[in-house]
Amino acid sequence: MFEKFTAGARAVVRGAVEQADRTGSAAIGEPELLLALLERTDSPAAGVLAALGVHERRESVADALAQVRRRGGVSTADAAALAGMGIDIDAIVARVEEAHGVDALASDGTAGRRKRVRRPFTAEAKAVLERALRIAVGRGERSLGDEHLLLALTAGPGPAGAVLADHGVTHDAVVRWLDGTRGRRAS
Numbered sequence: 001m002f003e004k005f006t007a008g009a010r011a012v013v014r015g016a017v018e019q020a021d022r023t024g025s026a027a028i029g030e031p032e033l034l035l036a037l038l039e040r041t042d043s044p045a046a047g048v049l050a051a052l053g054v055h056e057r058r059e060s061v062a063d064a065l066a067q068v069r070r071r072g073g074v075s076t077a078d079a080a081a082l083a084g085m086g087i088d089i090d091a092i093v094a095r096v097e098e099a100h101g102v103d104a105l106a107s108d109g110t111a112g113r114r115k116r117v118r119r120p121f122t123a124e125a126k127a128v129l130e131r132a133l134r135i136a137v138g139r140g141e142r143s144l145g146d147e148h149l150l151l152a153l154t155a156g157p158g159p160a161g162a163v164l165a166d167h168g169v170t171h172d173a174v175v176r177w178l179d180g181t182r183g184r185r186a187s
Helices: 007-023 030-039 042-051 056-070 074-084 091-101 123-138 147-155 158-167 171-186
Strands: none
Touching: 007 030, 007 042, 007 056, 030 042, 030 056, 030 074, 030 123, 030 147, 030 158, 042 056, 042 147, 042 158, 042 171, 056 074, 056 158, 074 091, 074 171, 123 158, 147 171
C-alpha cells in the first residue's frame, strides 16, 4: 500500500511516528496523524487546513486531542451527550486520576514496561490509511497524498474527525475545497 503514497503522505506517516515519540504514546493513532498533518505547510492538506482556519488554531486542536486522550478516547461531543444523561466524564476522569495517577485513562498499558523501538499503528489509524487509499482510488487519482489522509480522517468516526469537526473542518468542506482547487488547476 505504501508504494502508492506520495512523498507528502509518507512525510505525514513519519511525522505521526515523531508525534508518538513526543507524546510518549506507545502506538500511532489518529491524533498523531492529525498532528503530523498540521505540521505540513506546502501541500494540498495544508492548503485546506489553512483555508479553513485550522493552522491559526493549531494549539486549540492539539489541546482538544490531548483532552480526548486524557478521557480515554471520549470526544467532546460524546462527553456532552453523556452529560445530557447525567454522566460527568470530567468527574470520572478526575476520580480515576486521583486513584491511579494523571493520564491513567490515556495509558496504553505499557507503564513500567520497556519502551518499544518501533511503535505499531492502532486499528483506527490503519483504518484511516485504508480509507485514504479507497478515497484516492474513488477520486480517480493514481497516488495517495496527504489530502487523502485528511479526507479519511474527516470521513470516519474517531477522535481526529471529531476534533476537526469541532473546529469547523468537515468532510464536505474538505471535498469542496479540494474539488474547487482541482477545478482551478484544470482551467
